[in-house]
Amino acid sequence: MTSIRSASRDPDDATDEREVDFLVVGAGLAGVSAALAAAEAGLRTLVLEKQPEIGGSSAMSGGCLAFAGTDIQRANGIEDSDALLFADLREVGRFENDEATVRAYVEEQLSTYAWLRAHGAEFGSMVEAASGQSAPRSHIVDPADLVRSLWARAKSTGAVRLITSARAARLCREGGGGPVAAVEVDGDGRRFTVRASRGILLASGGFAGNPGLVHRFAPQYDEAQFVCGAGSEGDGLRMAWSLGADFRDTAYIKGTYGKHPIDETNHHACLAVYKGAIAVNQNGVRYVDESISYKLLGDACMAQPFASTYQILDRDILESGDDRVRILDFQRRLEEGLFIEADTLEALAEQAEIPADALAQTVARYNAFVARGADDDFGRKHLVHNHGALRKIERAPFYAYPSTAVVFGTYCGLCVDRSMQVLDVFGAPIPGLLAAGEVVGGLHGAAYMTGSALAKAAIFGRIAARTAAEGGAR
Amino acid sequence: MKVAVLLAGVADPRHPLTLRSSRPPEIRRDNPLVFSPFDEAALELALKIRDGRRDTAITAIVAGGAESDALVRKAAAHRLDSVARLESEALAIWDVGATAHGLAEALRGLATRPDLVLIGREFGDFDDGALAPCLAAALGWPLFDLAQFARWEGDELILVRDGRSAEERLGLRPPWVASVTNDRRNRLRHPLMKNVMEARRRGFDVLTVAPVVPSATLKAVAPARERTRREPCRFLTGSVENQVAELAAYLQPWRALR
Known part of the structure; x- marks a missing residue:
């Protein structure tokens, strides 16, 4: 745990400390969705991306998003519903997933689908059935294009800025024990601090790119292949752990x-x-x-x-x-x-x-x-x-x-409530700290439905932005 | 039939080339290595020959230092009868004649003489295509250059290449050296995982030959000079008609050079 006051800061250099409403760590689909939604809600938002480019693991994914009850499904004569989606998610997760997190996904999925389309997402005209789906519900996009187009929309609002090659290093609490209010950032050869008055969102991905951390939870996968965004090293997870965040589903890391x-x-x-x-x-x-x-x-x-x-x-x-x-x-x-x-x-x-x-x-x-x-x-x-x-x-x-x-991903991670606030080991929200995307645990449980990871990035990103906009994160 | 495949590996083009030394062995150590398309074609041709006649025995010899051990195992993953690394320090690979004599000596040192030696049309990063003919000369064997495909017709092995206007097929009476060029028919197959894992555990010999006295001494290897463009790249824009007209205007001066 690091106090803001202890952050290194050159008082003569104003750029060593920045102030925004909402700070997003990671520019994959969760991060850019949250940034766009936050900008739409009027929040001045800064996105930090550790890599030189946006996209993360999302851009490398298969491009399937699991939605139920869409116009594309109807056009293909497919009957699907929130109830069936909920039942499938719980069943494929062998009821090891968190019911509230699954419900948050289901309740927001259709509106997120419409929101993505409204922002130019181009889904294929066909849907396919894949892992864990009782009805064909894999909606297909070019994932890199999706991230890029959402980012373009976010940027066009004028309310969102992006700093690439900037790694979030430490979360800082107000006064040492208060709400999470700032992040220490390593970038451009120095460390600087970004303060956020309405919340900090960890959208930093999983840790499939960190063999040591994977081995700690899933040594049986030492010989497996790993394909993920170069930034998927568990940074967000470790920063949240340092504040006492709880985590789940690590027993179900799977290839x-x-x-x-x-x-x-x-x-x-x-x-x-x-x-x-x-x-x-x-x-x-x-x-x-x-x-x-x-x-x-x-x-x-x-x-x-x-x-x-x-x-x-x-x-x-x-x-x-x-x-x-x-x-x-x-x-x-x-x-x-x-x-x-x-x-x-x-x-x-x-x-x-x-x-x-x-x-x-x-x-x-x-x-x-x-x-x-x-x-x-x-x-x-x-x-x-x-x-x-x-x-x-x-x-x-x-x-x-x-x-x-x-x-491809670790699909386990931080415990959150339905508003995407990170929970500590006693089940209490950590004020000011939100999470979305692959860093979140609880949705998948023991196994995984095709398209639920990428869709969850957009869905949970939007929820987190709404929470910040409504002041719920503090 | 006994087939020997000579492989060298090249610097992996997916990585920037590192040139910290002017010595070829050190340059190879500093850069990740892969089989060149010509190496792969030579190896696949050997596998095709084996596909047609199960009694074909394949030996692969990879020239290089210890940095090439991974390539040896990569070749071994195709369930070859034997694999070996030829220590390349003694080869003077900038001197094609000296290298050919070193390779010939290594081939003569094998327990059984191969009937056919397959070698990529370029052997590693320091050969521009002269090594295969020099090797054939050093062995005193005939050369079939730029083979693209192989098949059995009865007991006779036929090597195939595209000539200027026709496909050339030659029946071989061993021994032969054949250089191999890449072709869609000899794209290297993927090995089976079971054989990859067995190859990781497999031991192999390291062959050495007496140092060859080169006819020239390598003084230095330095990065090639970067070519500068006379004008920057740009996209043609506007309607297709406009783009065609602009491209035609750009190419007009070239006509005069014809």
Whole structure:
């Protein structure tokens, strides 16, 4: 804990201490959403970004946002609702998530969708079902474009400023024990202080880029791959910890299944399993119900030999991919040579160095399950979560997609209340301190619904800005 | 068939080049290395040959110092029969003739003579394409230059390259040296994770050859001089017609140079 009064300050240099209404730490989707919403509410806002560019992990994401009840869903004949979204979020999180945080997401999601569209967000015309979704609700955007366009809107208000390459180093409380009222910042080769009268928002992302911190909570992922924004080092988390902030869901840090273990150019997971593929290990044997959350699939994969498995599919499943959805864009990966392809399962097995008889037996057994409508081995009933009928793997050519788990984000973090105020270890709000985006824990619980992390960034960012504007943070 | 693949690696173009030394071995140590497209093509050609005939044995030799061990393991991840690193300190790699003699000596030192030696059309960062012919000369073997593809026709291995107006296919009676250029048909496949993990644990030999006396002494390696533009880059703007007209006007003086 650092007192404002102890902050280094050159009284002759006015730029060593700045005053704003609202200070946002981090310029990913949560940070820019909060900055724009705050500016709309009339707050003079400063955004600090540690990296030279805005975007963070949001800009590198798959670009899926989970919304329910949208016009795009209706145009595609998809029935969805707040109630179904709430039930899915709780269920996929195995009820380990915080009900109030989930409710905050659900209650604000549709208005946030409309707000994003009003600010120029361009969603694709189709929605896809993915991890944890009973109805197709992955709304697709170019995530980097989304962050850039929101930032452009925020900047155009004239009320928001951005300082890049500026790292928030310490939170400061008024008088040592009062509300959080300032941040000490390292930037431009020196340390300066920014005071914020209406609140400080931590939108600083997770810590997938900090192997030491990940190891502390999830040593089983030491061998996993990590793909995240360069700034995802847990800065916000540690600053909040220093003030006694509580945190949750760290036991559920997981990798996402479907990353090619060798390819270095394509960071996104490929989820052919959600279109009907099965997952087999190096022995040619299924090991999991493939319809569950890709986080849980990641866990299951890490427990297999070589921490690497194969998604096995046929031509029909490959052709059911969707090139507008990164996780379902099979054709591009085929063109990039990432799929192993063969005319027979035996030839496929030979290329993948899987015992051919084992693979043939596994596929035949699975196809029999599909025909009978009952998966005796793992109880798979749908393509993904509660959506989609299973399909056989029978039409050549056959494909294998080598897959391991990749940690894109940590999806755990600070405890917050419904207004995004950070809670201390006794459950009391820490005055002046808000959090949004990946640094927040409690939404995902034990697993993860596709699109909920990126959508939560925008939703919680807006809530936090509203809290600050209404004076609720202090 | 016994195939030897010679690999060198190049400075990874995704990283800025660091030049703190004028000695090639130190320059390699200071910069992350990757296989060049030509290295990859040579390795993939060897794998294609094995795909066609399972009794093909592949040996990969990576020239370099200890900084190249990761490349050795990367090659080994393709489940090769043997891999080795050739200590490159003795090779005088700025002298193509001396290097060719060093590589030839290393190949002669293998337990079994290869029937075919595959080498990328450029061997590392210091070769501009002369090494493969020099190596063939040093071995006294024929050279098939710029191979793009390989396939078996019965028991005969056919190497394929695009000629000026036709595709050339040559049947090989070993031994041969073949330089390989990149082609969409020889894009290096991804190794299986199981083999990557096994390659991490695998040991390999480090080969040495007697120092070769170079015909020239390397005095210095320095950064290339930066070229300056005569005028800054700019986008053509306006309607398509305007852009076409502006581009045509810009190119007009070039016509006179033809």
